[in-house]
Amino acid sequence: MSAQFVADVGGTNIRLAQIDNGQLCHIKKYLCADYQTIAEVIKVYFAEFPEVKFTAGCLGVACPVTSDAITMTNNSWKFSIVELQADLELTWLGVINDFTAVAYAVTVLDNNQKVQIGPGKAVDGENIAVFGPGTGLGVKHLTPSTNGWLALDGEGGHVDFAAVDDIDVAILKFLTNKFGHASAEEVMSGRGIVHIYQAIAEYKGVTAPLDEAADITESALNSSCDLCVATLAQFSRVLGSFAGNLALNLGTRGGVYIGGGIAPRFTDFISESDFRARFEAKGRFKDYVADIPTYIITEPDHGLIGAMAYLNQNCKG
Structure with missing residues (x-):
């Protein structure tokens, strides 16, 4: 079974969820400090659903998004969007500022x-x-x-x-x-x-x-x-x-x-x-x-x- 996922990435916590028929499900929260990289924690989330093949995702991150290189403001994570997409074996990955995500939310509330x-x-x-x-x-x-x-x-x-x-x-x-x-x-x-x-x-x-x-x-x-x-x-x-x-x-x-x-x-x-x-x-x-x-x-x-x-x-x- 294929699925898409989303994440809300702050300085302290990362929250991940799946999308099922236009609704969020399986929302889980992890402490950023428990993981060396963002890829590591996303893979932990993926591993909790072995029957699912994740094909696309979108991350809202609490830092500027101006290039492929992302540096989190309030934790140590750094990553390349292109490299993260390849590492997670996704066909599409969107990365946006966390407040951009808030803005898009108002269009569907x-x-x-x-x-x-x-x-x-x-x-x-x-x-x-x-x-x-x-x-x-x-x-x-x-x-x-x-x-x-x-x-x-x-x-x-x-x-x-x-x-x-x-x-x-x-x-x-x-x-x-x-x-x-x-x-x-x-x-x-x-x-x-x-x-x-x-x-x-x-x-x-x-x-x-x-x-x-x-x-x-x-x-x-x-x-x-x-x-x-x-x-x-x-x-x-x-x-x-x-x-x-x-x-x-x-x-x-x-x-x-x-x-x-x-x-x-x-x-x-x-x-x-x-x-x-x-x-x-x-x-x-x-x-x-x-x-x-x-x-x-x-x-x-x-x-x-x-x-x-x-x-x-x-x-x-």
Whole structure:
């Protein structure tokens, strides 16, 4: 029996799955540190299914993909795409950035795998924006082409942080004093939550005893700390402003999606925050963005789903 496979390759874990009738199955997770090479762990996965002949695959990897030579950012793995394909005896192998996989996932997610925040209706076949606060800030745009969806590469997470209100200005000053530059990633990420917390504390002249994003978030969600609530509220506002900027950049009438590991943890909080108000606060172009929908991706396997969507579109073998 022949089959295709996909993988979501991070710095710590690699998750692999098979594709069966357009669905993921046999999802397994391995520690990257337990294996010398990526080929070794993929072969271990293959060996668990001796009745299957794997013919094609797609890997979403947490590092830049600009040539045949792949060097993982947060583990020691290095490999050649061409050599890995030959080693695994595949007729086709796709390797894409892990956030590119997130972007392709949004083209196939159903309403049970995402939550819409605010009004708006997606227009089929129109541009889409995707961003994801996590360890860093990933940003992608998708645009339709004659061959299907095309992901536009860039480093949108490192654009200048754009301040909108007085608290934003305080955050901007805090980051500029600390780093000499205030990027969007230093606000919309795990460490960004800490930066917002510290900046608001400095602005209000109060102490900031916490130093972990998880602790700040937990204290905000259980309303045990006013400073933490203010932090998460400002984080949600900043998300909204950034999402609105992405919508303007490419006219994303197909929607703006938030992925990554942070936002799905407090979807209800974001929904009840000023996120959508800030998304639409675009002056003369308020009406332009008002009809564009915004979503949070809640599907935990969206990286694998995106790799599958990319494989389905591009593998012709």
